[in-house]
Amino acid sequence: RKEVEQDPGPFNVPEGATVAFNCTYSNSASQSFFWYRQDCRKEPKLLMSVYSSGNEDGRFTAQLNRASQYISLLIRDSKLSDSATYLCVVNLGGSQGNLIFGKGTKLSVKP
């Protein structure tokens, strides 16, 4: 099983739609979880951290399910500007310092 797995997509949705991405991780000791966004030919940028209790930032909601080892990202009322690749990121846990990045899920929001 890969350390971090995501559906590569693409997800093609109309403006205003609600879309959800899931990501599974293999290391049950993982402590930190994030969603990053990467626009074409740009560097990844932090979208939001994922907390155990779940968290919301405007139209974006992130959730963590430790028992099933997955995290999710929900985007409501999609905008054209949400078109990007969304990267699921997991800390390896223990003494490891580096984060493991998923390969990303591509979202395309159409008018």
Add this chain to the structure above:
Amino acid sequence: GAGVSQSPSNKVTEKGKDVELRCDPISGHTALYWYRQSLGQGLEFLIYFQGNSAPDKSGLPSDRFSAERTGGSVSTLTIQRTQQEDSAVYLCASSLRRGGEQFFGPGTRLTVL
């Protein structure tokens, strides 16, 4: 405040030449990471520095690749005897603490002819 900066933004070199890529992390960030990303691919971890500890070099693809971090701040990634398969975007990131959010620089696009 200033983010992570990298230089050069673009580098074109001939096969067999050595290149040096530079990263200036966010001030006060103790952790620094190097990744590379080929077109349409995910991030590939290269190396990680944490404070004064020995770096985690587990991601370096060959002994042609090396990196230093001087004074706990600026880092240089060196690729010796470049090959065409080294062509990629090299991204640097820093974080305040181990395992925390990483902030990326704009990357250096390396093209080996």
